[in-house]
Amino acid sequence: MTDIEQLLSEIRTFNQERDWDQFHNGKDLAIGLSIEASELLEAFLWKSPDDANIDIIREELADVLNYAFQMADKYQLDIKEIMLDKIRKNAEKYPVERAKGSAKKYNAL
Amino acid sequence: MTDIEQLLSEIRTFNQERDWDQFHNGKDLAIGLSIEASELLEAFLWKSPDDANIDIIREELADVLNYAFQMADKYQLDIKEIMLDKIRKNAEKYPVERAKGSAKKYNAL
Amino acid sequence: MTDIEQLLSEIRTFNQERDWDQFHNGKDLAIGLSIEASELLEAFLWKSPDDANIDIIREELADVLNYAFQMADKYQLDIKEIMLDKIRKNAEKYPVERAKGSAKKYNAL
Amino acid sequence: MTDIEQLLSEIRTFNQERDWDQFHNGKDLAIGLSIEASELLEAFLWKSPDDANIDIIREELADVLNYAFQMADKYQLDIKEIMLDKIRKNAEKYPVERAKGSAKKYNAL
Numbered sequence: 001m002t003d004i005e006q007l008l009s010e011i012r013t014f015n016q017e018r019d020w021d022q023f024h025n026g027k028d029l030a031i032g033l034s035i036e037a038s039e040l041l042e043a044f045l046w047k048s049p050d051d052a053n054i055d056i057i058r059e060e061l062a063d064v065l066n067y068a069f070q071m072a073d074k075y076q077l078d079i080k081e082i083m084l085d086k087i088r089k090n091a092e093k094y095p096v097e098r099a100k101g102s103a104k105k106y107n108a109l
Numbered sequence: 110m111t112d113i114e115q116l117l118s119e120i121r122t123f124n125q126e127r128d129w130d131q132f133h134n135g136k137d138l139a140i141g142l143s144i145e146a147s148e149l150l151e152a153f154l155w156k157s158p159d160d161a162n163i164d165i166i167r168e169e170l171a172d173v174l175n176y177a178f179q180m181a182d183k184y185q186l187d188i189k190e191i192m193l194d195k196i197r198k199n200a201e202k203y204p205v206e207r208a209k210g211s212a213k214k215y216n217a218l
Numbered sequence: 219m220t221d222i223e224q225l226l227s228e229i230r231t232f233n234q235e236r237d238w239d240q241f242h243n244g245k246d247l248a249i250g251l252s253i254e255a256s257e258l259l260e261a262f263l264w265k266s267p268d269d270a271n272i273d274i275i276r277e278e279l280a281d282v283l284n285y286a287f288q289m290a291d292k293y294q295l296d297i298k299e300i301m302l303d304k305i306r307k308n309a310e311k312y313p314v315e316r317a318k319g320s321a322k323k324y325n326a327l
Numbered sequence: 328m329t330d331i332e333q334l335l336s337e338i339r340t341f342n343q344e345r346d347w348d349q350f351h352n353g354k355d356l357a358i359g360l361s362i363e364a365s366e367l368l369e370a371f372l373w374k375s376p377d378d379a380n381i382d383i384i385r386e387e388l389a390d391v392l393n394y395a396f397q398m399a400d401k402y403q404l405d406i407k408e409i410m411l412d413k414i415r416k417n418a419e420k421y422p423v424e425r426a427k428g429s430a431k432k433y434n435a436l
Binding site for chain 2: 003004018022025028030036037038041043052057058061062075077079080083084085087096100
């Protein structure tokens with residue numbers, strides 16, 4: 001079992017024990033994920049990047065990942081596959097020779 | 110190399126080739142993650158959960174995961190460890206006997 | 219008619235002409251508002267605050283306000299009243315003598 | 328003084344008394360607005376639209392509006408003008424004869 005499979009398995013067990021799958025429709029999972037991403041962002045509000053509290057980052061990032069893994073599981077998306085596919089697509093959108101050292105969006109390159 | 114390490118390695122190579130680490134401070138990574146979570150959520154706007162387009166979910170969820178992995182890497186957080194820790198904490202906050210079949214927040218249980 | 223009433227009236231007419239009230243449940247309005255706030259935030263991604271494009275800020279902020287006004291109208295909340303109430307509450311949470319010159323959250327003051 | 332001017336004036340006084348303008352750069356205001364929009368959205372998480380708590384909606388919507396007004400003030404944008412302009416633009420993007428009764432995005436109409 002890979003690391004990702006183990007994490008998915010732990011999350012599934014957690015939800016099954018609590019009978020929570022009934023609530024976990026895709027729309028509310030996406031809302032939950034967006035809320036957790038916002039709580040992570042709050043660690044940086046009114047601060048320079050280096051002043052954010054690492055313990056809060058750790059907690060909130062774990063929540064984001066937890067929801068993202070549930071979302072993948074809900075739609076039977078293979079996490080490794082969709083991430084590698086996206087990296088390949090981004091490599092085409094942002095070719096090294098044009099994107100190097102630039103923070104511009106691909107359609108402004 | 111585990112699957113998570115492989116994904117982190119691919120993301121690191123992608124960024125190094127483009128010399129993008131200079132832009133990737135934690136605050137902007139958190140902003141980027143929040144924006145991608147919002148784009149994922151947009152797949153469900155004005156729709157019942159089952160009507161969302163799976164191709165869009167796949168793309169946007171990959172973006173969310175990509176940013177979340179970068180954030181973990183930036184702060185040298187071990188993805189597997191922080192996720193398992195969080196599942197354990199949630200198990201304490203939501204004990205099976207009280208949380209079973211309830212969508213209430215832990216402080217309302 | 220006050221300026222807020224005029225804006226609400228314009229928004230109502232716009233929606234009635236398109237028969238869109240049927241879609242405008244509170245949950246999707248809140249999702250839409252959150253997405254627009256994220257699009258506004260995107261104007262600042264990878265940028266110092268002064269480098270954001272004012273035309274984009276103008277457009278996206280108008281979208282945010284438009285959704286927020288619709289939300290108020292949906293729940294028959296008086297915009298002026300809820301805003302003034304909140305300013306009063308914040309004044310109690312952040313008393314001048316303790317909050318002056320500090321960006322700390324009220325529970326950390 | 329119109330309602331909007333009065334609200335802006337109250338917000339300005341609140342911030343000046345606390346010497347908070349120094350923190351209120353556009354980027355952090357946009358982050359704050361996005362976080363508040365997320366807190367409003369949380370009122371609907373795992374719920375049907377009618378089950379959200381109106382007191383929470385009232386509080387969080389006031390926070391959203393408060394930040395949106397500050398953002399407008401920061402960039403000297405006239406709230407009434409940018410909202411009316413946007414309604415006019417949306418009327419062109421979504422002509423009545425094609426948009427009536429449809430929840431499709433303008434580029435899918």
